[in-house]
Amino acid sequence: MEAPEIVPDIIVEEADAQELDCEQVNYFPPELVSCANDSVKSYHCYLIELERNFEYNIPLHHILLAVRTELEFNDENMAFDLEVESGNVTVKMKYVGEIKFPSEQVRLCHRFQITLFRVLLDHNLKKLDKVLNAFHSRHDLAICDYLLLPCSGENQNPWNIDWKCVNSVLFSHKNLWDNHKNCCIPNGFCRPVDAKNGLVCSCMLENCLVHTPHTGRVYCITGTSDILDANSFLSRKNGEDITYKQYYGQRHYINLQFEKEPLLVGRHLFPIQNYLHRCRQQKKRESSNAFIELPPELCYIIMSPISISTFYSYSFVPSIMHRIECLLLASNWKKMYADHCTQNVVIPTIKVLEALTTKNCQEKFHLESLETLGDSFLKYATSQQLFKTHQNHHQGLLTDERQKIISNVALRKLGCYRKLPxxxxxxxxxxxxWIIPGDRSSGYTLDEELLSATRKVYNRGKRKIESKRVADVVEALIGAFLSTEGEKAALSVMDWLGIKVDFVNIPYERQFTVQSERHINIRHIESLLNYTFHDASLLVEALTHGSYMLPEIPSYQRLEFLGDSVLDYVIxxxxxxxxxxxxxGLLTDLRSAMVNNDCFALSAVKSGLHEHIVHxxxxxxxxxxxxxxxxxQLSLSSTFGWESEETFPKVLADIIESLAGAILVDSxxxxETVFKSIRPLLEPLITPETLKLHPVRELTILCQKEHYTLKExxxxxxxxxxxxxxEVEANGVAHKHTHAASNRVMAKKVAAEAVLKSLKERMVGGVNNKHVV
Known part of the structure; x- marks a missing residue:
């Protein structure tokens, strides 16, 4: 039977194909980009609610996200956690409606958030002037365009935008005292204060951002001290007590003029960190160095009024927006796929994002589980297709054909063709x-790129991605569709990628007739497998070794090829x-422990199937x-296989796989019938509690954890x-072992096991004398 073409023309696999890392585009979601210069701009608004699970003396404020295009997150529960040192901050986002802003108000909002984020990122003003100057440059370029506005009030109504806070960016030092009329301090309590800007009202210093030119730093001022002025004493690290006036004279050569003026109470700004990063939470007491007392005459007011709560809340925003950007990209991939998909496949955007996220991101989720699942299905689906359509091919040819389809090189080409990188x-x-919204400086460019005739995205530059990463994502996407919508959905995404597989049942044409009972004890073997064959010749074929050269009976290798893939998949x-x-990582370890030659070989011996091999x-x-x-001699209760120091004949593992292949064809x-039949042979199945890592894997993990040097x-x-x-070097001690075996894999396993044992003994004993063990 002539096989249909299941690999597209774009795949040209060469035996010596080299995987090359290359520069790839880096997409940015179009929903957050704009180049329009409308006089009135319409925005869709989302309330970002922030809640924390730990106590802290600075409150969190909700933030209003305003975007030009409505975000399509209808299938999502938009909630996720940020990890901070003291606990978690939960982020929830909900749509609250549409609003229109005149262009002048939009420019004000842009200026506010550019100033706020630039100061939070830099903790100084070095880049701010350059960025604000670019703010008035060309308005026809594509920019990251959305608004992040502070909410005010006890209930933090989304439409209660804190415009006083937004207007704080317009703070001007001109005639601050003479023109000041709307004082927030009760009449009789406000007073003029000499700041670096000039004479200001004391209310303007209650909540403000100041710059101290003598240090080049910025601080958030929360109020005025009731007890400290320039003549008060401060304790230095060397134990010496001097007045603030003396300190500034000695350290900065500044002679304070207003000795009786109360000092301002300020604090350093919060650092902007990656709060999506997996971290070990440790409750830490806030350092006293976070707070500082400052003479008003040394403080140049940058923004007023703006509270410490605003800075604290906005310090989480870059991480929040990064997650939203990533979800939007995943959503855009879904749309691109849906444009070509005839099936109505519904898959959560967060599941797609998981498939697009590698372990390198160091977040709570990544693609490894979905990749493992997708890899097993891809192998099974292509093996079944090839087995059906190439009924005269032996195992070697089938394996070669499968490799042309599922190799990393082939999958990378398919992924690149579909613009996955x-x-x-x-x-x-x-x-x-992170791109600050509204920033028009030369720090980034957004170039429009077409995903299809009707869909676009923006490219923010080139980056290097390992070829294998693209292949991993292809497998993970298959796994994502498989885990949420089943095999038809997985086959659909494979078809979109260019891998054509049809699960239509093609009869397995038998080219021979054989009297099965003459070769094996059919009934006994069926009792071992708890399965009755419709075609017993399949059972004979599954147990026939290549040394048994009768022309009417082929060896088990073709069925082994098929059974290997189905066992991998069902397990x-x-x-x-x-x-x-x-x-x-645990799924990968469990799979490795259950799907391997040693495990299958032990299962064959344990069940007595080895007695029925025809050879x-x-x-x-x-x-x-x-x-x-x-x-x-092992007296094992399980079939994990790591304990043995002897190599098992491959034929023992092969017959477990070939029997699985025979049952698959016959049923x-x-x-499901295959797993029901083979599962008892593998019992007790491995669980997370009973998992024993392969010695090589366990040694690698131990060395990474303890920072030991594992040599080649x-x-x-x-x-x-x-x-x-x-050989491993640990705390100056060299742990070394050599093992010889007929099988290189076994030799490495036993050597690693011996080094592991030595390391564990030394760790318990605490011996650190330098020598070779």
Whole structure:
């Protein structure tokens, strides 16, 4: 039967294909971009509510997000947590309506947020003048255009925009005292104060941002001290007590003129950090260095009135907006996919974002679980398609054909063809790289790029992404669709990517007739498998080794090819569904522990299936006998396989896979039937509580955690025996072990196991003398 083309023309796989890292675009969501210069601008408004789960003496204020285009988050519960040192800040976002602002008011809002964020990011005024000068430049360029406005009032009504706070950016030093009429301090209590700007009302210093030219720093002023002035004493680090007047004279060569003027109470600005970063929460007491007393005459008022609560609340905004930007990009990818998809597939935007987020981002979620799931389905789907359509191909050819489809090189080409790299998130959020909305300076450019004839996105520049990352995202997207909408949805996204797979049942054409009972004990084997075959010749084929050369009976290799993929898939799916919410790394470790040759080989011996292998090889017979003896010595309660220091014959693992393939074909490609039959052979199944990591993996994790130096393994080969040396340097102690085995993988495992044991003993004993163990 001639096989249909399942790989598009854009995939041209070469045997020596090299994966090259290349520069890729970096997309920015069009919903947050504008180049219009309307006299009146209409904005869709969303209330960003901030709630924390820890006590702190500075309140949080809600913030109004105003965007030119309505955000399509109808399928989402827009809530997520930011991780701070003392606990979590929960962010909730809801749509509150539409509002129109005249262009002058929009420019005021832009100036306010540019000033606020520039000061929060830099903690000085060095870049602010340059950015504000660019604010008056060309208005026909695409810019990041949305508003972030402070809400006021006890109930923080979304329409109670704190315009006094927004107008604080217009603070001017001209005739501040003479023209001051709307004082917030009760009559008789306000008074003139000499600031660096000039004479100001004391109310203007209650909540303001000041710059101290003698240090170049900025501070938020919260009020005036009741007890301190220039003649008050302060304690220095060396234990010396001097007055503030003396301190400024000695340290800054400044002679304070207004000795009786009460000092201002200020504090350093809050740092803008990546609050999406996974961190170990530690409740820390706030440093006393956060607060400072300042003579008013040294303070140049930049913004007034603006409270410390505003600065505190806005310090979280870059992280909040970064998450919203990423969700919008994921939403744009969904739209791009929907334009080409004939099925009505509904997948949460956050699930797509998970598939687009690599582990490098160091956030709470990343693609590894979905990648593992997608990888197993992709392998299963393509294996089934190839098995059906290439019924005369042996295992080697089938494996080669599958590799052309699912290799990292092939998947990277497919992903690039579908413009995936621009959507991928592959590095931690850096607040310094965040685009301040309204900023027109030369720090960034946004170039329009078409995703399709009707859909556009913006490119904010080039970046390097490893080729494998693109392949990982392809697999993760398949896993995302599979986990939320099932196999049809996963096949649909594969089809969109360019991988054509059809699960229509194509009959398995048998080219031979065989009297099955003459070769194996069918009824007994069926009892072991708890499955009755419709076509017993499949069972014979599944147990026939290549050494048994009868022309009417093919070897098990084709069925092994199919069974390998279905076992990988059903076990991965079982783990993903059985333990929801597990960490991505844990799913990978569980899968590795259950889907491997040692595990399957032990299962074959434990169930007695090894006795039914059809072969004529004396060396193989001896190999199997030795393996059974080794198994009996282990006395294992499980089939994890890591404990054995001997290599099991591959044929033992192969027959578990070939039997799975035979049951899959015989049952009409019912994978649930396969798992129901094979699962008892693997019992007890591994759980997170019973998981034992592979020694090589456990050693790697231990070295990373304890900052030990794991050296490159030293490999040698002599007369069919592989020798590997593993060495770790820990606290000046070299832990080293060499093991020789016929199998390189086994040699490495045993050597790693010995080094692990040595490290653990030394960690318990606390011995740090420098020597080789």
């Amino acid at each position: 621009g959507f991928i998130r592959d590095e931690p959020f850096d607040p310094k790289m 991965t799916t079982h783990l993903y569904e059985k333990f929801p919410g597990m960490s991505p 004529t090889s004396q060396p193989l017979h001896k190999f199997i006998v030795d393996a059974v003896h080794n198994f009996e 009409g490609y019912n994978k 393994p030293v490999l040698s080969w002599d007369k069919g025996v592989s020798s590997i040396t593993i």
